[in-house]
Amino acid sequence: MTAPVSLVGTVGIGRRIRDAAFRGLLYAAVGVALGTLLVLLVDTVNQGRPKIGMDLYRNFPSARPARAGIQSAIYGSLWVVGLTAVMSLPLGVGTAVYLEEYARRDRWYTRLIELNIQNLAAVPSIVYGILGLAFIARGPLGWGPTIRTASLTLTLVVLPTVIISSREALRAVPPSLRQGAVALGATTWQTVWRQVLPGAAPGISTGSILAVSRALGESAPLLLLGGLAFISFNPPAGPAALESPYTVLPIQVFQYATDARQEFHVIAAATIVVLLAMLLLLNGAAIAIRNRYQRKW
Amino acid sequence: MAPAATTPVVTLRPTGAVRRRQRVEQVVKAGLLGTASVSVLTTVLIVFSLLQPTVEFFREVSVGAFFGGTDWAPNFQPASFGVWPIVGGTLVVTGIAVLVAVPCGLGVAFYLSEYARPRVRRVLKPVLELLAGIPTVVFGFFALTFVNPKLVDRFWPIGDVSTFSALGAGLVMGVMIVPIMTSLSEDAMSAVPESLRQAGVALGATRREVSTKVVFPAALSGIVAATVLAVSRAIGETMIALLAAGNRPNLSANPGEDMQTMTAYIGSTALGDIATQTIQYKTIFAVGALLFAVTFVLNIASARVVRRFRQAYE
Structure with a gap:
């Protein structure tokens, strides 16, 4: 033993x-x-x-610390991010649907588009600023330092992220759903429009909100596109806003932070709090959508 | 699947409704291909917008003077275009950032993938997402007003530290990159089959030994890809360098000094309204082209490694 x-x-x-x-x-x-x-x-x-308080909202950006606020930056950010969302969503979801539902995997151009999107997602954002400077603010489009210049440039910045997250959402929809629709005689587009997209909608919205929230905090490309100025007026309501000069919250943070005077650092910090609160709101909405609507297949 | 019939015996010929559906199908497909081509067009536009001014730049400044020179003063008279000081600044800041981000990101990834209980994971992951969502200008402000005066200035032993330092910028940039490093390496770690871990435990390995001797080698290619992407992200990061590293081209190995990175050069030069045909304007594009080329090579390398590792386990 x-x-x-x-x-x-x-x-x-x-x-x-x-x-x-x-x-x-x-x-x-x-x-x-x-x-x-x-x-x-x-x-x-x-x-x-x-500095956190209503005066920060009431006042406009200024070189005098006692009177400096961020009102035009708040409205500028809302305009720029709103337009970026309007442009990047259809483009991003369309590309994702093409790649997931239509493209043939074995073709070289499909692989090229995929690799291209992967690379674009990691291109430094300031390079997009250079593109915006050469093609959108000046050059062929020549839109100048306006809200539409900023929005179009930021659309290109966030587009790869919107595509990648939308593809993930589409992939989460089980193939059996598509097969069922096709078996009943639906065309590819009918399948996508009536079965796949409704099923993927929560995932797409969550991913897109997170992608667009990146545009809210993005500042490097806008440095090249005339975002850095004391703008003492809000963008006009309506389509005229597209051609209005602008400033946005992160640019305002940069401007106040680079001033050597201590009072401006206080304003920069207060602006950051406003910026983070807006981001938190967006992210909270994204998470709420995910928790409320996400389906387990 | 195709509804079109070829036999005329039975009338399976497409009715008007079917033909309309087919037309819709073609239009939609073309439209979607159109949206997909926007991203390809973006790359083409980036290359074109960089190429022309860069070519014009190298007509005025020799390639040797650009890549061989150690004096960077494009806005002075007489101007000098030796790119090494801002490349050096970029390398120092990137090096510090990677030294922070890789061990720290890997540590968090090991913890999440091998150690943390599901409940801890559920809390920790959204918090890391929060860190990933903080705008870079906020990190830059933090580096400038907290890390530089309260940490670098107080504890860095060599030389005098001014308001700006490459060290402060690099440290904060490193923390900024941690979430990217973590999420990519954790993906690679969770792709390692459970059976490998079980085999390790069955042979008497501890959790640490399973992590470092089984999971780490198996996930290595994914971790390498994550590291390469982290380097690319650090090289391209603008706001932290611009706010906290300073704007003086300074070829030095002492990270306590202020330095200008390539991105900070582009950012600070473009702030002024520069006339299109001047050499200063073209210099922005030459530096931008260099930046794009370096990050492009790193991004493609990372994508290739990731692709190879995916094929290994799926």
Whole structure:
């Protein structure tokens, strides 16, 4: 008879120390990410606290700190992001539907379009600014430093993200749904329009809202497109806004942050709080849609 | 699937309604192909918009003076176009960012994929998404008003630290990239089949040993792709460098000093309203072309590695 061998404690002390150290390193990594996020939020709110209030909204951007506000930037951001959404949604969803439902995988041009979108998603946003400067603000279109220039450029910036997230949403719709529709005699488009798109709608909206919220925080390309100016008026209501000069919230943050005077850093921090609140609202809406409407197939 | 019939015996010939449906089908398909071609057109436009001014730039400045020079002063008289100071600034900031983002991002990915309980994951992932959603200008402001004065200035031992430092910009940029690094490496880790982990545990491996000796090698190509993409993202990041790293072209290895990156050069030069035909205007495009070329190579390399690793397990 062999004596019962205990397997407890066979992990040697050296290994146990290394296991604990590794676990510690992982906690440290998570701590760095979360800690930075926390410090960033707390520090920014603290810095901006004296300026957070209705005066920030009532006043327009100004070189005098006591009178400086962000009203035209709030409306500018709403216009630019709204137009970006209007343009990027049909383009992005259309491309996604083409790639998922129509394109033939084995063709070289399908592969080219896919690789191209992957690359575009990682092209530095300031390069889009250069494109906007050469082709949209000046050059062939020559729209100048206007809201439509900014929106069209940002549309190109967020388009790859809209495409990628819409494709994921389309892929989540089970093939059996398509097969059922086709078996009943529906054409591809009827299948897509009446079965696939309604099924993918929650996923597409969630992904698109997140993509468009990127446009709200984007500033690098707009530096090249005349977004940096003290704009002391709101864009006019109606189509005339398209040709109006503009400023947006992230650009206003940049402008106030680059001023050496401390009072302006307070305004920059307060502007960041407004910007983050708007982003949180958008992301909250995206998550609410996901939780409320998402279907498990 | 095609409703068209060829035999005339039975009248299966398309009725008016069917023909109309077919026409709709063709129009829709053409329209969708049209939307898909917008993204291809975007790339073409980027290349074209960069190419012409860049060619004109190199008519006035020799390629040797651009890539061989160490004096970057395009807005001075006499102007000098040696690109190395802003390439050096980019490399220093990117290097610091990658040194932060890769270990930290990998650590979070290991934790999420191998250690965290489902409930912790459900909380941690949205918080990381929150970090990913913070605009870069906000990170730049944080680097400028918190990290530079309160950390770099206080603790960096070499030389005097001014308002700006490559170190502060790089550190914050690193944290900014962590979510990208994490989500791509975690995708690669969760693609590793469960059976490999079980085999490791059955042989008596601890969780750490399974993570580092089974999951890590199996997910390596995905992790490499994530790292390459992180490098590309750091090279192309503008606002943090522009706000916190400074705007003085400075070829130095001391990260405590202020430096200008390629992106910061483009951003700061384009702020003024530059006339189209001047050499300053064309310089923006030459630097932009260099930036696009470098990130393009990195992005394609990353996409290739990802593709190969997907084929391995699906």
